Amino acid sequence: MQKAKLREEAKQFGFDLLCVAPAKQFKEHLTLKSWIDKGFHGSMTWLEKNVEKRLDPLKVMPEAKSVIVCATNYNTAKPYSTEHSPLANEDRVWISRYAWGDDYHEVLKKRFLAFCEQLHQQFPDDIFRAYTDTGPLTERVFAQHSGLGWVGKNTCIIHPKLGSFLFLTAIITSLELEPDEVMSDHCGKCTRCIDACPTQALKPYELDARKCISYLTIEHKDKIDAELEEKMGKHLFGCDICQDVCPWNQKSQRTEDVHFQAREHFFAPTLKEFKHLVETQYPQAFKNSPLKRAKKEGLLKSLARIEKLKKEK
Structure with a gap:
């Protein structure tokens, strides 16, 4: 009770x-x-x-x-990064879902x-x-x-x-409460998250952050290995792939919490549009946003990487 x-x-x-x-x-x-x-x-x-x-x-x-x-x-309620529509336009880049609001x-x-x-x-x-x-x-x-x-x-x-x-x-x-019953693992034989990871950062139940796109685009400040850089694709800030492909997220409940709805220009923006935003409206347009963790320099660094990848293609 x-x-x-x-x-x-x-x-x-x-x-x-x-x-x-x-x-x-x-x-x-x-x-x-x-x-x-x-x-x-x-x-x-x-x-x-x-x-x-x-x-x-x-x-x-x-x-x-x-x-x-x-x-x-x-x-x-916005689409996942692994669906066709968000990144169908080759000029669009991806910002992790948690950073939209x-x-x-x-x-x-x-x-x-x-x-x-x-x-x-x-x-x-x-x-x-x-x-x-x-x-x-x-x-x-x-x-x-x-x-x-x-x-x-x-x-x-x-x-x-x-x-x-x-x-x-x-x-x-310090309040003693009765613990709830532990939930059993329902992943079964599924390996969709592991198979989908572009940088092979995942093994079952273990993440090597050094290869993780989220880590590389947010926390890592040094030069990124060319081999990893090529696999990071259009990911500008963070990555949702291992969650986007998970069967348990396909029919999961969506939230209407206003704090986490996508701000304008934060959901799959074009590279040109977002670069202009960073160059001309940082930090004003990024107030109270998780994107500030990468700072202006980090965001421009990620944009430059994606621009370079686009030119090489």
Whole structure:
């Protein structure tokens, strides 16, 4: 009954799902350590910081009993990158779906702060601390162990009705709640995500970020290997291919959340149109946008790569 009430309250704040995991270390935390040790995180050295906290929630909050995991659907009604129409025009470029609208960090921060404030009013003796991609908690591990979804072969959390286009928020708390039942893996023998990855960045349940187009167009600041550069195609900022081809996303529910709807010029813009936007309206046209993470230099670098590829063809 308590969790049912929490789920209803979470929806009032804009979250689509809420599940609960115990605040403890899981074997997947050690997999993360192994992933970092292999160097698969590339130049994202910030992942190496506070690694002890990433591996054990009790290092984040010694009093912790539960981790409340909330998911927010950002899958708008626009076509996928793997469908013919978005990129049929050879001059069009692709921006990852999550970056079409407002920066989810800011949107979700307002929501989880308000939600945590309400939780604290209901449970004044307990502590609530929330993170969305900004703290030491590994949201995906707790999402998996809360029963919110399973980890797919594309390494994303997949929910049977909402698919994998989900932003995850983890609220670590001293409040003891009954954990939800873990969901079984429903990927089966499917390897569509692995087969579709242009740079072969995926193996089952493992991503080598150094080959991932999202990493290469957002986080990587150095020169890109020519072999990888050629395979990156029209992807300007991020990549959705491994999610776009997933069968669980073909009939998943779409969101009408205004914050995540595509801004003008952000859904499959022409190269010329977007280059003009960056050159003449940065940063004004990119206010509160995830695209600001790449900065003006990064966006122009990606545009130059795509222009070069086009000329070579």
